[in-house]
Amino acid sequence: MLELRGATYRYAGYARPAIHDVDLALADGEIVGIVGANEAGKSTICLVASGLAPASIGGGLTGTLTIDGEPMAGRPVHDLAARVAIGFQDPATQRSGITGTVFEEVALGPMNLGLPATETIARARAALELLRIGDLAGRDPARLSGGQAQLVAIASLLAMRPRHVVLDEPTAQLDPEGTRLVADALRALASAGTVLLVAEQKTDLLDTLCARVVVVADGRLVADGPTGEVLGDERLEGWGVEPPSRVRLARALAARGLDPSVVEGAT
Ligand SMILES: Nc1ncnc2c1ncn2[C@@H]1O[C@H](COP(=O)(O)OP(=O)(O)OP(=O)(O)O)[C@@H](O)[C@H]1O
Ligand SMILES: [Mg+2]
Known part of the structure; x- marks a missing residue:
């Protein structure tokens, strides 16, 4: 469970807030998509x-972040990192810079969690296989x-x-096949x-991945609901x-006077 309140x-x-009064609660096993124009505040919410x-990164937060019922205010970064993993828009910012191979790079996280070597190796292999x-x-x-780097990240x-996983445009650099692999991996995780x-900018991906989508515009959530409703909203x-x-x-x-129901549920 992950919850932002106000x-x-x-x-x-900066004097002006990048996001305002965001309320967003995610239940276990839930995948929620965030869409919005450039500069709307998607990355900031992440x-x-x-x-x-x-x-x-500093700055000022009012309102609360609660994870599994515990308030996160004042927690050290390592405590937060153990609870929530974040993937950035640009995979280069995520690369550790201290490993010589992709295998070591993927194994670094589980190793840092203090897991035994056999478990670390098994997890790195499984993650590489999954993608x-x-x-x-x-x-x-x-x-x-770029696409390979994104999959490795x-x-x-x-x-x-x-x-808890927060992903900021995880498929920005991926082709349709890479995007599908990521979607499958995320579904398995959820x-x-x-x-x-x-x-994510790719609404086709969210359409098949999430049951719920929120829209951010000018730093505020302006819609939050079932994917079909939100992505079909006339205001999108x-x-x-x-x-x-x-x-x-x-x-x-419909604009040509044809029956739109033939594409219902098609993706
Ligand atoms: N590091 C930063 N320092 C100051 N302001 C920032 C910073 N990062 C983003 N902003 C500002 O916060 C607002 C929201 O930006 P954000 O990056 O969250 O938007 P976004 O929806 O992720 O956009 P994009 O689609 O371009 O990735 C923008 O006005 C932006 O200029
Ligand atoms: Mg962004």
């Missing part, structure tokens, strides 16, 4: 939901394509088997009870978000 956050040195803002990147194990993590998170908060484009292809197709058919 969260208003200012970056250090930082606050993971506790990194303010614990690691079908076992063949990258011996590669230098600094010399990968996600594998590194999954290897820690966190109970079905094991993990809480997932996923900021006005909030700077492209509707999923299913919705666009149904509208195009």
